[in-house]
Amino acid sequence: xxxxxxxxxxxxxxxxxxxxxxxxxxxxxxxxxxxxxxxxxxxxxxxxxxxxxxxxxxxxxxxxxxxxxxxxxxxxxxxxxxxxxxxxxxxxxxx
Numbered sequence: 001x002x003x004x005x006x007x008x009x010x011x012x013x014x015x016x017x018x019x020x021x022x023x024x025x026x027x028x029x030x031x032x033x034x035x036x037x038x039x040x041x042x043x044x045x046x047x048x049x050x051x052x053x054x055x056x057x058x059x060x061x062x063x064x065x066x067x068x069x070x071x072x073x074x075x076x077x078x079x080x081x082x083x084x085x086x087x088x089x090x091x092x093x094x095x
Contacts, residue, residue, distance in 0.1 A: 001035045003028055 082089040
């Protein structure tokens with residue numbers, strides 16, 4: 001499918017970009033070439049091919065969420081630059 005100069009200018013207007021005459025000519029050819037590749041893909045026989053989101057089978061690789069002992073609060077707060085009343089003390093983000 002070959003795009004026209006008007007098509008490229010319309011796309012540029014939708015994207016809110018300005019193009020020089022040389023860019024319009026170059027993009028007309030490049031975008032037409034891209035659409036040609038899509039046309040070749042559309043012509044490929046896909047009858048009987050099941051749609052997939054990924055070419056390989058995927059499975060969840062996360063470990064089971066199990067309760068485990070954690071560090072004591074004093075050990076965690078020992079690494080904090082500032083703490084107060086058993087909590088991390090940080091600078092205010094919003095005024």
